[in-house]
Amino acid sequence: xxxxxxxxxxxxxxxxxxxxxxxxxxxxxxxxxxxxxxxxxxxxxxxxxxxxxxxxxxxxxxxxxxxxxxxxxxxxxxxxxxxxxxxxxxxxxxxxxxxxxxxxxxxxxxxxxxxxxxxxxxxxxxxxxxxxxxxxxxxxxxxxxxxxxxxxxxxxxxxxxxxxxxxxxxxxxxxxxxxxxxxxxxxxxxxxxxxxxxxxxxxxxxxxxxxxxxxxxxxxxxxxxxxxxxxxxxxxxxxxxxxxxxxxxxxxxxxxxxxxxxxxxxxxxxxxxxxxxxxxxxxxxxxxxxxxxxxxxxxxxxxxxxxxxxxxxxxxxxxxxxxxxxxxxxxxxxxxxxxxxxxxxxxxxxxxxxxxxxxxxxxxxxxxxxxxxxxxxxxxxxxxxxxxxxxxxxxxxxxxxxxxxxxxxxxxxxxxxxxxxx
RNA sequence: GGAGGAGUAGCGAAGAGGCUGUAACGCGCCGCACUCGAAAUGCGGUUGUCAUGGAAGUGGCACGUGGGUUCGAAUCCCACCUCCUCCGCCA
Numbered sequence: 001x002x003x004x005x006x007x008x009x010x011x012x013x014x015x016x017x018x019x020x021x022x023x024x025x026x027x028x029x030x031x032x033x034x035x036x037x038x039x040x041x042x043x044x045x046x047x048x049x050x051x052x053x054x055x056x057x058x059x060x061x062x063x064x065x066x067x068x069x070x071x072x073x074x075x076x077x078x079x080x081x082x083x084x085x086x087x088x089x090x091x092x093x094x095x096x097x098x099x100x101x102x103x104x105x106x107x108x109x110x111x112x113x114x115x116x117x118x119x120x121x122x123x124x125x126x127x128x129x130x131x132x133x134x135x136x137x138x139x140x141x142x143x144x145x146x147x148x149x150x151x152x153x154x155x156x157x158x159x160x161x162x163x164x165x166x167x168x169x170x171x172x173x174x175x176x177x178x179x180x181x182x183x184x185x186x187x188x189x190x191x192x193x194x195x196x197x198x199x200x201x202x203x204x205x206x207x208x209x210x211x212x213x214x215x216x217x218x219x220x221x222x223x224x225x226x227x228x229x230x231x232x233x234x235x236x237x238x239x240x241x242x243x244x245x246x247x248x249x250x251x252x253x254x255x256x257x258x259x260x261x262x263x264x265x266x267x268x269x270x271x272x273x274x275x276x277x278x279x280x281x282x283x284x285x286x287x288x289x290x291x292x293x294x295x296x297x298x299x300x301x302x303x304x305x306x307x308x309x310x311x312x313x314x315x316x317x318x319x320x321x322x323x324x325x326x327x328x329x330x331x332x333x334x335x336x337x338x339x340x341x342x343x344x345x346x347x348x349x350x351x352x353x354x355x356x357x358x359x360x361x362x363x364x365x366x367x368x369x370x371x372x373x374x375x376x377x378x379x380x381x382x383x384x385x386x387x388x389x390x391x392x393x394x395x396x397x398x399x400x401x402x403x404x405x406x407x408x409x410x411x412x413x414x415x416x417x418x419x420x421x422x
Numbered sequence: 423g424g425a426g427g428a429g430u431a432g433c434g435a436a437g438a439g440g441c442u443g444u445a446a447c448g449c450g451c452c453g454c455a456c457u458c459g460a461a462a463u464g465c466g467g468u469u470g471u472c473a474u475g476g477a478a479g480u481g482g483c484a485c486g487u488g489g490g491u492u493c494g495a496a497u498c499c500c501a502c503c504u505c506c507u508c509c510g511c512c513a
Contacts, residue, residue, distance in 0.1 A: 051493080
């Protein structure tokens with residue numbers, strides 16, 4: 001959510017910034033409602049002030065045994081008017097809030113122009129895609145052949161875009177999760193969180209999934225709860241409506257969670273394999289910091305996620321999202337894309353974003369600054385990494401001509417010493 | 423699921439329709455005094471938000487949340503949420 005006063009004071013700037021995203025929002029209604037609100041507020045506050053003064057006077061007169069009938073009648077009338085005007089203001093404020101909640105974040109000045117994924121500049125590339133002396137197979141074929149992933153029965157037991165891991169596959173998934181968490185906690189100073197996998201509506205609004213993207217979520221019928229699409233939601237909302245001790249910043253958290261996404265509008269995309277499932281595992285990195293540090297923190301966070309791929313020996317590249325491809329709440333995002341032989345291309349495996357104060361304002365996440373004043377924190381997060389896609393990348397990049405898969409060195413301790421799945 | 427109890431500032435805690443109750447008192451924190459320095463002590467300060475204003479300031483709102491009663495609500499009424507205790511059930 002943008003600052004109401006900022007939008008009021010800089011409508012042109014906001015219009016331009018949002019046009020860069022390719023979905024310009026009309027601010028005319030907003031500015032008109034804002035003016036109405038302030039006009040009405042000014043009047044009703046004067047009325048309330050009078051009510052307070054006279055009511056106090058009534059108390060004094062009553063105590064002195066004086067006549068107060070006329071004053072009470074007048075105040076009764078005044079209170080009725082106040083009530084009516086308060087209603088009007090409430091309606092206006094609700095409309096304003098809806099508009100404000102549906103305006104995306106303003107892209108950072110360093111974000112390149114562009115309208116789609118195709119316009120995202122490559123920032124850097126790491127590793128060389130392997131040259132296979134045989135025809136490499138996609139991970140879903142490898143997984144099925146080794147009997148370590150079962151897509152067929154996933155469909156039977158639940159439905160499309162669900163799967164079972166089995167045996168070494170199951171252990172590989174678990175190993176990747178543990179490995180990532182151990183790396184981020186031991187070497188990158190993140191404090192591990194194990195969050196709830198369901199959150200209430202306020203949390204979903206806080207991080208920006210709602211109200212705009214309700215169709216992407218799974219909601220638990222008969223409750224106010226949603227299945228989380230990412231651990232970002234519970235972990236960022238950990239400090240919702242709190243004023244943090246400024247000394248405690250920056251706060252680094254990492255969290256494993258299952259993630260649930262309805263994938264509305266993704267019909268026909270990535271229909272095979274682990275790439276796009278309704279339920280997948282992810283290790284998420286979340287940061288809370290002072291505004292002046294958030295862009296340094298974004299670089300560091302991205303580097304922390306890259307480190308996982310480097311240690312796993314998986315080739316990747318980093319792209320910076322152009323304005324048109326930027327997520328709703330984000331001011332700047334780097335995507336890390338891992339090499340997938342089956343796609344003959346790089347595929348997103350992590351998305352690292354600085355939300356600046358956009359989420360913090362929605363969620364009321366503040367800290368006490370050096371002057372003792374409450375100030376909005378900046379929030380960041382990134383995948384560190386998406387586990388299913390990591391497993392897919394391992395299976396494909398480490399496959400051997402005999403159909404077996406070499407276990408990356410760093411994962412072997414987690415695999416009970418297993419060096420090859422066959 | 424049933425029966426009780428409780429939610430007030432950073433923390434603890436008082437207040438039970440208007441009477442120095444934006445909120446005592448204690449702790450914490452900041453400043454000043456005393457001191458060579460510190461401790462102890464004393465004095466002062468210490469919520470957020472909205473509106474208005476160049477600023478100083480002025481005003482509105484907020485005592486878990488949302489409604490209601492009243493000229494006036496932290497205080498009375500209703501609903502909901504959270505926490506605690508006991509019972510039942512359960513990994």
